[in-house]
Amino acid sequence: MIGAYTISAICAPAAVLAVELTVLRTGILRRGRFWAAMAITLAFQIPVDGWLTKLSAPIVRYRPSAVSGVRWPWDIPVEDFGFAFALITLTLVLWERTRLAATAGYE
Amino acid sequence: MDSWQYLLVLGACVAVTLPLEFVGGARVYRRPKALLATLVPVLACFAGWDLIAVHHGEWWFSARYTLGLRLAGLPIEEWLFFGVVPVCALLTYEVLGRGMDSLKSRAGKRSRS
Numbered sequence: 001m002i003g004a005y006t007i008s009a010i011c012a013p014a015a016v017l018a019v020e021l022t023v024l025r026t027g028i029l030r031r032g033r034f035w036a037a038m039a040i041t042l043a044f045q046i047p048v049d050g051w052l053t054k055l056s057a058p059i060v061r062y063r064p065s066a067v068s069g070v071r072w073p074w075d076i077p078v079e080d081f082g083f084a085f086a087l088i089t090l091t092l093v094l095w096e097r098t099r100l101a102a103t104a105g106y107e
Numbered sequence: 108m109d110s111w112q113y114l115l116v117l118g119a120c121v122a123v124t125l126p127l128e129f130v131g132g133a134r135v136y137r138r139p140k141a142l143l144a145t146l147v148p149v150l151a152c153f154a155g156w157d158l159i160a161v162h163h164g165e166w167w168f169s170a171r172y173t174l175g176l177r178l179a180g181l182p183i184e185e186w187l188f189f190g191v192v193p194v195c196a197l198l199t200y201e202v203l204g205r206g207m208d209s210l211k212s213r214a215g216k217r218s219r220s
Contacts, residue, residue: 003165004160004163004165005160005165005166008156008160012156033200033203033204033207034200036203037196037199037200037203038196040199040203041195041196041199044120044123044195048116048119048120051116052113052116057172058169059112059113059116059168059169059172059173060166060167060168060169061166061167061168061169062165062166063164063165063166066160066163066164066165066166067165083153083156084192086153087149087153087189087192087193087196088192088193088196090148090149090152090153091145091146091149091193091196091197092196092197092200094144094145094148094149095141095145095197095200098141098144098145099141102141
């Protein structure tokens, strides 16, 4: 049985990518700057999320049946990276969309 | 002090990325309308996900490491998380844009001279 968080952590990034590719279409996924920002933000997620999820003194705890049990690096549930990828992608896509809308408004 | 842990983690994220706005030249905090237009839908989607997951007991938050203020069942820190983390990503994205613009304009000047 696949945990609910595992399923959502796979579906959420796919859903956000689908929204970008079919509805918002900012073209941000073709830009190196997007992937560079993603790589940097996910790298900083490791110390921050690592602190939040460390098993010795957890700030956030997960129901074992909701997750795969794969925790890496440190004690971070791998699902958190799916959550973060979706969160960051949606943020940058909407920001870009807002900028494009503002630019279009001036024309 | 323990109960401040989650808030301090978020504070550290803000403190580390703040120079990107004021030294790095990213314009995120200074575009409050665009920021709000971005954060509101993000908050709706991800706090919604969070609320459902917490409701189903998929994850929960330590009473020891949070202040104890809750809004709709989520610690106040978790609500702030959905402001802080997107802003960190936006500052990174904007600063990279500035860097690429200045590289381009430098390259442009060189090709003109």
